[in-house]
Ligand SMILES: O=C(O)C1=C[C@@H](OP(=O)(O)O)[C@@H](O)[C@H](O)C1
């Protein structure tokens with residue numbers, strides 16, 4: 199349990215936050231498929247990333263960390279991967295590692311069993327089992343959950359797949375299975391889920407043909423080793439975007455934040471709420487921006503609907519906190535995917551924010567939040583991160599504006615995506 203701090207003098211300072219988790223997973227995987235040495239500059243180091251690296255090591259890939267934090271991926275290439283027998287991989291807490299690597303193993307036709315921690319073992323895997331099975335794979339699972347065994351990979355045939363739900367992980371399962379199996383792969387994504395793999399493939403010498411919401415990767419692709427620089431993660435920056443907005447007297451600068459439009463929904467929402475965020479963008483396949491956030495005492499409520507959700511799925515817990523400070527009713531709908539994350543985030547956000555006095559109601563697909571509420575607790579109050587990193591970080595930001603003592607159960611879960619979260623919080627508060 200950890201006593202959370204208040205921020206009476208606001209937050210101030212500049213931060214280059216942790217690197218993007220989604221982009222780091224993809225750089226490690228694509229770097230491993232390519233023969234030779236791929237250099238990943240400023241990768242994220244976190245528990246979820248370790249899950250991906252450990253799995254790739256079992257294929258004979260070596261990772262060396264250089265002094266500047268660059269990871270050198272040294273791979274025999276996908277055609278020469280080791281093929282260990284009776285392979286069992288522990289994917290820890292990471293949905294992305296599980297679903298993306300299931301695609302890789304199915305494409306390789308390399309039998310594997312994937313296990314995970316208690317949280318990951320409750321998360322739905324039927325969404326990847328169905329498309330892989332339709333492509334000829336044989337997969338055993340416990341009622342659509344881990345442990346999951348791929349006993350036979352996909353069978354060579356051109357792939358045409360229309361994403362049935364707004365999940366980038368499912369899109370990547372099929373994309374990677376097709377890429378590794380060397381078959382032409384056409385995917386339609388009408389949900390606008392994050393497109394980091396599509397943006398990264400050209401650097402590995404793979405060209406995609408994109409028409410509207412459909413892209414095709416031709417058959418027989420051989421990836422070339424390359425160099426990838428990972429920008430800062432907007433899902434981590436989100437905590438400071440909201441903290442800087444709701445904590446009076448704050449001024450925070452965040453540098454080199456990834457603002458890929460399939461990820462940057464939170465910037466749109468905060469702008470609609472009336473937040474003060476200056477943005478200086480550096481154009482690239484993965485555009486980056488320096489952001490300056492200033493406290494904004496008067497915020498407007500917003501309506502977030504299904505079409506917005508994929509661009510801000512992991513940020514909805516912290517957006518819900520911002521909404522408790524807006525003048526009126528915020529409605530977040532179309533976000534039922536939140537129920538199948540590390541926790542049921544519809545329930546955990548609602549239960550824990552209520553303990554701090556928020557007026558928030560859970561719906562089957564989101565929240566109704568009435569603001570503004572003065573988050574105040576009369577007696578020392580214990581809130582619970584439920585082992586979910588995003589809930590623990592959201593509650594730590596909530597405590598900054600809470601009058602009264604707040605203690606957090608499970609602060610350790612920040613290691614999943616943002617191991618230096620509490621150090622960065624100290625850094626920003628100490629300078630005030
Ligand atoms: O592809 C990715 O890197 C991710 C996709 C999202 O999951 P879904 O695809 O399940 O929505 C997101 O919640 C997760 O943190 C990372």
Ligand SMILES: C=C(OP(=O)(O)O)C(=O)O
Nearest residue numbers: 291292293294295512539
């Ligand atoms: C949902 C998340 O990650 P994953 O699905 O990879 O476990 C997250 O980081 O919030």
